[in-house]
Amino acid sequence: MDLSFLALLLCPLMFIIMFFIMKGMHSNKSHSEHPTDTADLQKNMSKLMEQNEKLSKEIESMKRYR
Template sequence: MDNLAFLALLACPLMMGGLLYLIMRGTQNKDHGAGNTLQTEKLQENMSKLMKQNEQMLEEIERMKRSR
């Protein structure tokens, strides 16, 4: 009976290790071609626009606080 409890205790880490192995193997097999580069560039462009918009909004908030 004690052996069954020990096996149950080992099952979780062993299964997690197996899943981690499969996930890592799956990410290494993906093609990192030009499509991903284009997508990354678009994401960076969108991020830059959002950061600029955020700065403008923060400046506007500061102006509104000062005008009170």
């Protein structure tokens, strides 16, 4: 008994199921979250820039002592 036709039927069916799953994942996010996300990202970015500056200075001071 050849069951290869089941694979042909299963592929489009899985595609449709995955489409609705992915659509549901994206519809849960509201647009009002974006400004707070942006503000959080900007805060994190400024902290990272400060850390980067401190580490750069530390690296330079370590190079001078060699």
